[in-house]
Amino acid sequence: MKRLMLGNEAVARGLYEAGCRVVSSYPGTPSTEITEYAAKYADIYCEWAPNEKVAMEVSFGASLAGKRSFCAMKHVGLNVAADPLFTLSYTGINAGMVIGVADDPGMHSSQNEQDSRHYAIGAKVPMLEPSDSKEALEFTKIAFDLSEEYDTPVLLRMCTRISHSQSIVTLSEKTNSETKPFYKNIRKYVMVPGNARLRRPIVEERTARLIEYAETSPLNRMEMGNAFLGIIAAGTAYQYAKEVFGKEASYLKLGMVNPLPEKLIREFAEKVDRLIVIEELDPIIETHCRLLGLSVEGKTLFPMIGEFSQNLISEKLGRETKAGKTLEDEIPVRPPVMCAGCPHRGIFYILSKLKLNVLGDIGCYALGAAVPLNAMHTCICMGSSISSLHGFNIALGRESEKNTVAVIGDSTFLHTGVNSLINIGYNGSNSTVIILDNSITGMTGHQQNPATGYNIKGDPAGKVDLEALCRACGINRVRVVDPYDLEECEAVVREELDADEPSVIIARRPCVLLKHVTHGPPVFVKKEACRSCKICMRLGCPAIHLENGKAAIDETLCAGCEVCISLCPFDAIQADKEGV
Amino acid sequence: MKTTNIMIVGVGGQGSLLASNLLGTLLVEQGLDVKVSEVHGMSQRGGSVVTYVRFGEKVYSPVIDKGEADYIVSFEMLEAARWLPYLKSRGRVILSTQRIDPMPVITGAAAYPDALIEKIKATGALVDAVDALKLAQRAGSVRAANIVLMGRLSTYFNMPLEAWENALKECIPPRYLDLNKEAFKLGRNAHN
Ligand SMILES: Cc1ncc(C[n+]2csc(CCOP(=O)(O)OP(=O)(O)O)c2C)c(N)n1
Numbered sequence: 001m002k003r004l005m006l007g008n009e010a011v012a013r014g015l016y017e018a019g020c021r022v023v024s025s026y027p028g029t030p031s032t033e034i035t036e037y038a039a040k041y042a043d044i045y046c047e048w049a050p051n052e053k054v055a056m057e058v059s060f061g062a063s064l065a066g067k068r069s070f071c072a073m074k075h076v077g078l079n080v081a082a083d084p085l086f087t088l089s090y091t092g093i094n095a096g097m098v099i100g101v102a103d104d105p106g107m108h109s110s111q112n113e114q115d116s117r118h119y120a121i122g123a124k125v126p127m128l129e130p131s132d133s134k135e136a137l138e139f140t141k142i143a144f145d146l147s148e149e150y151d152t153p154v155l156l157r158m159c160t161r162i163s164h165s166q167s168i169v170t171l172s173e174k175t176n177s178e179t180k181p182f183y184k185n186i187r188k189y190v191m192v193p194g195n196a197r198l199r200r201p202i203v204e205e206r207t208a209r210l211i212e213y214a215e216t217s218p219l220n221r222m223e224m225g226n227a228f229l230g231i232i233a234a235g236t237a238y239q240y241a242k243e244v245f246g247k248e249a250s251y252l253k254l255g256m257v258n259p260l261p262e263k264l265i266r267e268f269a270e271k272v273d274r275l276i277v278i279e280e281l282d283p284i285i286e287t288h289c290r291l292l293g294l295s296v297e298g299k300t301l302f303p304m305i306g307e308f309s310q311n312l313i314s315e316k317l318g319r320e321t322k323a324g325k326t327l328e329d330e331i332p333v334r335p336p337v338m339c340a341g342c343p344h345r346g347i348f349y350i351l352s353k354l355k356l357n358v359l360g361d362i363g364c365y366a367l368g369a370a371v372p373l374n375a376m377h378t379c380i381c382m383g384s385s386i387s388s389l390h391g392f393n394i395a396l397g398r399e400s401e402k403n404t405v406a407v408i409g410d411s412t413f414l415h416t417g418v419n420s421l422i423n424i425g426y427n428g429s430n431s432t433v434i435i436l437d438n439s440i441t442g443m444t445g446h447q448q449n450p451a452t453g454y455n456i457k458g459d460p461a462g463k464v465d466l467e468a469l470c471r472a473c474g475i476n477r478v479r480v481v482d483p484y485d486l487e488e489c490e491a492v493v494r495e496e497l498d499a500d501e502p503s504v505i506i507a508r509r510p511c512v513l514l515k516h517v518t519h520g521p522p523v524f525v526k527k528e529a530c531r532s533c534k535i536c537m538r539l540g541c542p543a544i545h546l547e548n549g550k551a552a553i554d555e556t557l558c559a560g561c562e563v564c565i566s567l568c569p570f571d572a573i574q575a576d577k578e579g580v
Numbered sequence: 581m582k583t584t585n586i587m588i589v590g591v592g593g594q595g596s597l598l599a600s601n602l603l604g605t606l607l608v609e610q611g612l613d614v615k616v617s618e619v620h621g622m623s624q625r626g627g628s629v630v631t632y633v634r635f636g637e638k639v640y641s642p643v644i645d646k647g648e649a650d651y652i653v654s655f656e657m658l659e660a661a662r663w664l665p666y667l668k669s670r671g672r673v674i675l676s677t678q679r680i681d682p683m684p685v686i687t688g689a690a691a692y693p694d695a696l697i698e699k700i701k702a703t704g705a706l707v708d709a710v711d712a713l714k715l716a717q718r719a720g721s722v723r724a725a726n727i728v729l730m731g732r733l734s735t736y737f738n739m740p741l742e743a744w745e746n747a748l749k750e751c752i753p754p755r756y757l758d759l760n761k762e763a764f765k766l767g768r769n770a771h772n
Contacts, residue, residue, distance in 0.1 A: 004604045004614060029620055108619065132615075132642075165642035166604055166616040236642070243641040311645040322647030324665040325703035331662045332690035334682035336592065336627035367625065372687060445620065537687060542626055545686045556722075 001171045007162040010133035010169050011072075011100060012037035014140025018096070019177030020044060020070050022062035024055040026415065027444040028074030029109040030163035031102035035072050036447075039456050043174070048447055048456050051382075051415040052077035056084045056099065060153075063097040064189070066180035068144055072100035075116045076381065080416070082119065085153070089123045090199040091189050092151035095180045096144035102158040105280045106307035111362065111379065113305070115281035120155050120258035124203050126210050127155040127258040128219060129235045133167040139255060142219065144177070150206055150213075157257065159280070161236045161307070211259045219255030222268055226250065229317075230272025232265065232285055232296075236308070237278045243310040244319065260288045269294045276301065276317075280308050338367045340543040341512035341519065341559025343438050346483035347407070349539055349563075350490045351375040356403050356497075359392060361385035361417070363409035364442040364511075372540045376407065383408070383416030386424065386433050393429040401430045402497050408433065411441035411449040414464060418473065424502050425474025432496045433475075433504045436483075437466060438511040446514065470504040477503035484509060486566050512559050520560020521576070525551045529572035536564045536573065583636035585644045586733070589663045590655030591680050592629045595726035598751060599653070600631040602730055606747035607635045610739065617642040628659060628682075651736070653729050655712070656680050657696045664700060673705050674732050676712035676725055708732060715766040724763035731767025741768075 005013065011034045015023065023046040025035040039046035049055035055071040062069035073081060078101045085099070101119070104110040120127035128143050130136040136158070143154040187195050214220060225247035233241050234254040241251065252268040254260070269275050269289070277286040277298040286298030301316045302308065314321045338345050348368035351358050352375035360366060360376035361384060369376035378388060389406035408417045413435050424431050441447040448454040453463035470478045477499055481492050489507065496503040510517050522543075530550040537544060543557035544564060551572065553564075565573045586603065588596045600616050607614045617632040632644045649667045654660035654675040667673065675697070684690035693699070701707050710732055712725040719728070727748075734744050745761065752760050 002608070004608045004616070006618075033620075161617060161642050164618050164620055166614070166618075167639075167642070168608065168614065239640045239642065309643055309645045310641050311647075322645065322668075324647040324649075324667045324669070324671075325705070326665050327661050327693070327696075327699050327703070329661070329693035329696075329699065330690065331658065332682050332684045332692065334591065334626075334628040334658070334662075336625035337683050339625060364625065371683070371689075540683065540687075542683065542686065545681060546688065 002168050003171060004166045005133045005137075005169045006033060006164065006166050007130070007133045007136045007158060008033035008164070009037045010136040011140050011156065011158070012041070013169065013171065014137040015044060015070055016041045017137070017172055017174050018141040018144040019068055019175050020098075020144065021067035021177075022059065022069040023047070023071065024049045024058035025072040026050070026052045026055050026077055027441055027447045028077050028102070029444055030104060030160045031072045031074045031077070031100060031158065032444050032447065033163070034100055035456070038070070046456050048449060050450055052081040053084060056081040059097055059099070060084060060088055060093070063093040063095045064182060066095050066182050068096045068177045070098050070100065072102070074110065075101060075103045075114050076110065076112065077101070078116050078119050079381075085119065085125070086123045087191050088153050089125050089203055090191055090196055093147060093153055094182060095177065096147035097153045098140065098143040098147060098156055099153055100156045100158060102160070102163050103281070104160050106160070108160050111381065113281060115284065116155070116157055117257055117284050118282070121284070124207055125152050125155055125258070126150065126256060127157050128255055129157040129257045130162055130255070131235050131238045131253070132162065133165070134169045135255065136162060137169050139219070150210060152206060155258075157235070159236060207259055211262065214256050214259055214261040215263050217256060220261055220264055221253050223251040223253060224271065227272050228274065230268060230275045231278055232268070232275070232289070233278045234285070237280055240308050240310050240313050241278050244313045244317070254285065257285070260285060262292060265289060266292060266294070269296075278302060278308070278313060335370065336367065337370070337542050338364065338540065339512055339559070340541055340557045341561040343483045343507070343509035343512065344368060344436050345539055345541065346486055346489055346563050347434060347436060347507045348373045348375040350486060350493055351405065351407070352538070353490070354493065356405055357392075357400065359385045359389045359404065359406045361406070361408040361412050362443070363412050363436075365407060365409055365436050368407070370540065372538050382412050383420055386417050386420035389431045389433065390420065390424050390427065390429045393431050405432045405434055405493070405497070408435055409442070410435060410437040410439065410451045410466070411447075413466070414450050418469065421470065421473045421475065421504070429502065430500060431502050432493075433502075434493075435466060435504060435506045437506050437508040439508070440511045440514060442511050442513075446511070466506055475502050475504050477501060478506065479503065480506045480508055482509055483507040484561050484563055486563060512561070520562060522555040522558035522560055523553055523562060523565055524574050524577050525553055526572050526574055529570050531570050531572070533569065535567055535569065539564060539567065581637045583634055583639055585649045586633040586651045586653065587644055587649045587663060587666055588631040588633065588653045589659045590629055591659065592625055592627050594655040595723065596629055596631045596655065599726045599730055600633055602727075602747050602751045603633045605750050606739070606743055609743060609747065613637060613639045615639045615642045628662060630663060651733065653733055655726065655729065658682070658692060660700060661693065661696050664703065664705065667705055669704060671705060672708060672736065673700055674708045674710075674729055676729060677709050678713050678725070710767065710770045712767065715770060716763050719763035719766055720759040724760055727760045727763040728767035728770075731764040732770060734764070734768050
């Protein structure tokens with residue numbers, strides 16, 4: 001049966017068809033939907049783990065117990081899970097274990113543009129890279145077979161354009177993967193130095209066998225057309241190249257990007273007049289070709305930065321590129337904004353008003369750094385806000401303790417922020433941490449997390465008591481505020497900055513986009529009362545704008561949070577239409 | 581058969597994913613090769629969003645590049661202007677006359693350009709402008725503006741109405757189906 005499927009949905013289908021039984025992941029664009037789709041198959045147990053390291057280790061445990069398992073993450077998630085990865089390469093697995101990792105060239109929704117192929121090389125594990133949904137499904141299944149045959153976890157590399165593009169897939173029946181018995185095998189699974197030294201050569205032997213496989217595997221194929229130009233490419237770059245050259249070039253299409261074949265590449269190089277590698281991000285295939293002594297072009301032609309496209313490839317290879325018409329007018333940018341009624345807004349308004357230093361983190365609340373709030377001053381990686389605040393305060397002492405805070409979302413706090421809070425409790429900097437608890441993982445599209453009380457299927461689940469957790473970390477001052485109540489927020493932030501010991505402020509109110517959250521009726525502006533002071537404009541609410549210098553509310557956008565009402569010094573904004 | 585390129589552009593939250601799903605479903609049913617590329621994540625928070633739909637005998641790239649789009653379907657006027665460089669010469673822009681001010685316009689840091697439709701026409705683009713919000717409201721919900729525009733788009737394709745209706749049935753939950761069928765019809769029959 002043929003169907004149009006998102007790349008991520010196709011991976012989930014591949015999991016189903018391969019008889020995968022356990023999936024543990026942490027969300028992250030563009031990988032998130034793999035696990036969401038997998039959760040729709042009754043045969044697959046799926047969960048959101050608190051972070052990627054946990055997810056990968058859960059997945060390993062399931063493999064050890066004899067069930068095929070999977071975990072998914074975005075590229076930066078693999079940094080978090082790198083620790084188990086490098087040693088699982090030594091131990092190998094029991095039942096097949098596949099790790100989905102999604103890169104984001106062009107940084108559509110990421111803080112960096114790292115190339116996760118480096119991890120495959122570093123950890124010495126095989127990595128497959130599909131170039132459309134059909135391959136995403138097939139490669140997922142092949143990855144499980146390879147995992148079992150070569151006794152190694154296998155990486156499946158996705159990227160934004162494969163994960164989030166739909167193309168046609170062919171569905172097949174589910175193959176039944178039997179539960180493999182678990183045998184205690186201390187030499188294989190207990191990586192103390194004595195045993196790890198024994199496993200170490202096995203990894204190299206395995207790589208050698210995998211290279212042999214790569215030479216003849218159907219994953220890597222030559223498509224001979226005009227031999228004047230020979231293109232080596234994988235994933236989405238292959239599609240762009242085909243789009244531009246069709247049969248006017250020859251291709252070595254790589255489906256396995258680690259380890260890379262040697263004979264096959266040499267053979268291809270010999271057949272073509274000019275050899276080029278087209279790859280997004282780092283020159284990994286290119287470097288491999290150079291090590292083989294081949295004369296090859298790559299990054300001398302194509303950028304290291306950003307996504308490619310058919311026009312870019314045409315341009316760099318001297319082909320005619322297309323162009324459209326542009327208007328003379330300046331087109332204003334349309335950046336993403338905090339939603340009307342977003343509970344994060346109130347806190348950021350207060351932080352901005354108090355002119356504090358704000359060490360930030362990753363989530364929807366990173367929009368607090370945007371105009372007009374400008375109230376977040378760092379964003380590095382998940383959990384870093386709290387640990388950096390500790391370092392900042394250690395470095396400056398009283399000077400910064402009184403005017404510096406950390407902000408972090410609920411999901412991010414439980415991901416890695418909690419370790420950093422333990423450090424504050426333990427090493428005792430007088431730091432003020434604000435947890436923005438909107439009771440959901442917002443940024444990645446509303447996934448449950450351990451603080452929401454629900455699991456991936458939306459069923460009731462264990463719920464972390466954030467207040468108790470913070471206290472257990474050694475923080476005595478734990479306050480809870482409603483971020484819609486500006487007065488309360490301001491008073492509590494001031495008090496906690498003044499206090500002589502570390503504190504946590506939990507700003508709690510569910511995301512306004514959650515289905516169960518009821519919106520208040522839209523608010524109204526009493527035009528004659530508005531004195532054009534524009535204080536309400538400092539909220540950066542998309543529902544508030546100016547009409548002839550006076551505040552006006554877009555009724556279709558307003559969520560009725562009434563934060564602007566409390567802010568207006570002239571009572572010009574009112575909750576009901578009556579007085580207007 | 582050469583590849584046809586459709587871009588669906590608008591503001592995050594306007595329903596471009598439903599529109600592209602509808603097109604995808606329709607085109608696969610016609611036995612064509614199809615690729616649909618979407619944007620998830622950050623840009624959905626009221627940012628500018630673009631979806632690419634490509635179909636033909638064999639489609640390679642999942643994205644549409646500058647100067648390649650046969651059609652740009654825009655849910656908002658400024659977005660049509662933003663993505664105009666992606667239109668082919670003599671390509672067609674189907675746009676909703678809705679205006680949504682982006683944050684820099686709201687804060688007064690930038691101006692919303694005036695007379696956009698005329699200016700887009702002046703580049704040689706064919707423009708089909710409809711008040712999709714009004715028609716959607718008439719059908720029963722402003723949220724169906726995306727389907728009104730799909731109705732408009734359908735007039736440029738040589739495909740039976742029945743095929744479109746089947747695709748609607750597949751993509752839309754039963755209780756909203758009638759409303760959306762009506763929105764589709766109003767768009768399809770709208771006068772230019
Ligand atoms: C290591 C890592 N994993 C995943 C992500 C993707 N990601 C960005 S923010 C975020 C969670 C945000 O949730 P929360 O902290 O609750 O804040 P909210 O968006 O709800 O405001 C995730 C999963 C990432 N950036 N880094």
